[in-house]
Amino acid sequence: MTAFRIEVDRGRCTGIGICESLRDDRFEVGDDGTLILHDDSVTETEKSEFENIVLSCPASALKLIAVD
């Protein structure tokens, strides 16, 4: 059950890839340096893990948005 969506601020993202180092099944920095988001949905049980990923982004480019 999707409780949250991951949002990427493309203006801030520079493809550093800390997100990919934490969940490479969901985040992939392409060879051109652009972030590819595989499945932006986050469940309630995953929330804490993805909040940590959001916090770990050095460019503050990630956000978790609540889905109604």
Added chain:
Amino acid sequence: MTLFSNFHPLITDIDISSLAFWSKTFQERDDSFKRLRDEAPVSWHAPIEDLDLTQEDHGQAGFWAVVRAEDISYVSQHHEIFSSAKGHTMLHPGRPEMSVAAAFLDQDPPEHTAYRKVMSSYFTPKAIARLSEKIDARAAEIVDRVVGAGDIEFVAEVASRLPMLTVADLLGVPEEHMEMFRDNGDKLLALQDPDAGETEEERMAVVGEAFGFFAMLGTEMAEAREKNPSDDIMTALVQAEVNGKRLDISDITMIMLLLSTAGNDTTKQTTTWSVMNLVKDPAQKAWLLEDYDARINGAVEEMVRWASPVIQFARTATQDIEFGGQRILEGDKVGIFYSSGNRDDRLFDDPWKFDLARPRNPHLGFGGGGVHYCLGNGVAKAQLRALMKNILTKLPDIELGEPTYLVNDFINGVKTLPVTIR
């Protein structure tokens, strides 16, 4: 306006400027930084004492020290207020006529964005995964060389070797230039190293020699890559266009120099500090080896946090601003002390504890976040993973001798570490 010319009253008697202070150990220095974190989170200080230059020579009034993790992150992320281009990023004062921009390190967006993007694709997780085979092979070679070696100097024989070789691989330096590339990388920081020469002239000559080598190599490699493009950073540099223009040879050389300093001393120091810590804590070493592949990623973050190889970088205020209870003026130098942030107990419980199982708290070892976040962080971590695996499995019995430490306000370093490898 003349930069760094505003004088401010001292609000603390805590000294972080003198040579005597910087000659103290990492732990002793942090006693002072802890007091600053608690009593004066933003404070004014006299310019860092230089081996040769007087205040008249460099003309700088002093600097603001920002020492808490949260504030360091704020400064790092607000590049429009705290610029890297305006006065460059060196805390240590130098002769104003000698201030040279260290490529994109000393640029702000949008220039920084364009230059960094030229090579950032070589530093993505996938690119580093492709480089891993080479890194692993080199790490194994370096460690195999010292198995059962008896008495050796660990920094020279092990810790210093991999970083420059990896930078060389990334750039595409030909194998025949590798040794000289490594030697000259070390010479670049000679100006503040009292062991590199007795006088300013002597030390400058050492740096000059190193510059000369990199200029020669850069020119040679650029010409080679024009003719025969390859899959390396040098090719990316000769092919790149920024604002519709190709990079000129001095841009290319400065970038090579930046990678050769940034990618050299840093990983080398983290390796040495971490080996010292692991030898002193066999329980942690055992814990790590118990499930290396699952535990090493978190562990290397702690290794970087603990070692904090880059002590600080500076920024220049682009406007007047109230910060940490102080009034910073436009043109003032602001030093952000990552090594202090990494010991801030507001962010880390028991911050002096080397704890490889620490929950992955974002540390400041790769900077405070924002656009200048260490481009090479992934390369550093890949090197540490490879080196530690080899060291911990192939050199199970290391006896530590008495280390000597780098006296330096920029790099938190171990100069020599005699060991006995059985």
